[in-house]
Amino acid sequence: xxxxxxxxxxxxxxxxxxxxxxxxxxxxxxxxxxxxxxxxxxxxxxxxxxxxxxxxxxxxxxxxxxxxxxxxxxxxxxxxxxxxxxxxxxxxxxxxxxxxxxxxxxxxxxxxxxxxxxxxxxxxxxxxxxxxxxxxxxxxxxxxxxxxxxxxxxxxxxxxxxxxxxxxxxxxxxxxxxxxxxxxxxxxxxxxxxxxxxxxxxxxxxxxxxxxxxxxxxxxxxxxxxxxxxxxxxxxxxxxxxxxxxxxxxxxxxxxxxxxxxxxxxxxxxxxxxxxxxxxxxxxxxxxxxxxxxxxxxxxxxxxxxxxxxxxxxxxxxxxxxxxxxxxxxxxxxxxxxxxxxxxxxxxxxxxxxxxxxxxxxxxxxxxxxxxxxxxxxxxxxxxxxxxxxx
Ligand SMILES: [Ca+2]
Numbered sequence: 001x002x003x004x005x006x007x008x009x010x011x012x013x014x015x016x017x018x019x020x021x022x023x024x025x026x027x028x029x030x031x032x033x034x035x036x037x038x039x040x041x042x043x044x045x046x047x048x049x050x051x052x053x054x055x056x057x058x059x060x061x062x063x064x065x066x067x068x069x070x071x072x073x074x075x076x077x078x079x080x081x082x083x084x085x086x087x088x089x090x091x092x093x094x095x096x097x098x099x100x101x102x103x104x105x106x107x108x109x110x111x112x113x114x115x116x117x118x119x120x121x122x123x124x125x126x127x128x129x130x131x132x133x134x135x136x137x138x139x140x141x142x143x144x145x146x147x148x149x150x151x152x153x154x155x156x157x158x159x160x161x162x163x164x165x166x167x168x169x170x171x172x173x174x175x176x177x178x179x180x181x182x183x184x185x186x187x188x189x190x191x192x193x194x195x196x197x198x199x200x201x202x203x204x205x206x207x208x209x210x211x212x213x214x215x216x217x218x219x220x221x222x223x224x225x226x227x228x229x230x231x232x233x234x235x236x237x238x239x240x241x242x243x244x245x246x247x248x249x250x251x252x253x254x255x256x257x258x259x260x261x262x263x264x265x266x267x268x269x270x271x272x273x274x275x276x277x278x279x280x281x282x283x284x285x286x287x288x289x290x291x292x293x294x295x296x297x298x299x300x301x302x303x304x305x306x307x308x309x310x311x312x313x314x315x316x317x318x319x320x321x322x323x324x325x326x327x328x329x330x331x332x333x334x335x336x337x338x339x340x341x342x343x344x345x346x347x348x349x350x351x352x353x354x355x356x357x358x359x360x361x362x363x364x365x366x367x368x369x370x371x372x373x374x375x376x377x378x379x380x381x382x383x384x385x386x387x388x389x390x391x
Pocket of ligand 1: 156
């Protein structure tokens with residue numbers, strides 16, 4: 001069946017609206033909630049946000065929690081209140097469902113240098129922007145005026161599939177999750193093309209400048225020398241729309257949720273130089289028949305799920321907190337549309353074990369975050385930030 005693509009959801013699931021009820025087994029998209037040992041609880045009573053897409057702790061012992069709103073605002077939480085920390089709504093193109101201010105990262109040395117980084121879409125021309133700002137030296141609750149410095153910009157051919165994650169790794173480098181540019185089915189073939197930044201995880205050194213750029217290229221990036229026109233910023237590729245990449249704070253593994261096209265959502269552990277298959281493959285399956293369905297040279301996902309379970313993965317975190325002992329060491333992630341939240345446990349020599357924690361379709365899990373104690377939070381498009389509780 002030919003499926004014409006029409007974007008109705010946040011992160012890249014695309015289908016004709018009238019077919020919505022036909023996707024998946026009967027009842028899959030109903031609003032019946034299920035609880036399997038865990039439930040979300042509002043973390044900050046009386047505090048609401050408009051399309052919160054990121055939750056970040058600024059680091060150290062005296063840091064703060066920051067909430068990113070997709071429209072272009074960042075709030076800092078302090079004494080049970082939220083304070084506007086950064087407002088770049090006038091610089092952000094947030095017209096598309098997947099466009100806007102999409103990610104925030106604090107420099108590992110933020111306490112001393114005050115640098116933080118954002119990932120957003122802008123127009124005229126349509127592009128992704130990675131920019132640095134500075135905290136106001138006179139207040140940890142304010143951004144220093146006129147402190148913006150653009151590090152990297154690249155063009156966006158369509159409004160969807162912008163990725164949006166921006167995270168520092170244990171190596172001190174900045175990792176950026178970039179989608180395939182958009183539309184449906186990767187018409188430009190960006191996923192497999194290392195001459196474009198699209199469809200990739202990038203890795204840059206924000207502590208160095210190079211001749212042409214406001215950042216450096218780590219010497220061991222797989223295409224560091226730019227051989228045959230490959231982009232030296234690329235760390236891994238073959239991604240469709242990595243919606244949330246995060247490091248395991250204990251092992252240093254980089255986990256990604258990569259949103260699928262028609263059939264499969266995937267969870268990947270991102271390795272340097274890895275090719276994650278899109279659009280030759282979707283999850284563990286052939287996607288583009290003319291490619292011959294080869295498997296060689298592609299990194300398989302750690303896990304995948306089909307339309308019976310959901311339609312748009314939201315990548316999360318390997319839980320390293322203490323309040324939920326049953327989840328320690330497990331990767332917690334969600335499906336934005338079906339409202340399922342799962343724990344995925346890797347097992348040596350065996351398939352991972354995937355356990356449902358709860359299913360609440362109205363929760364609309366857009367993102368996860370962790371605080372200074374590695375406790376887990378959910379950014380919900382119902383406007384609240386949630387934490388998890390047993391029971
Ligand atoms: Ca795009």
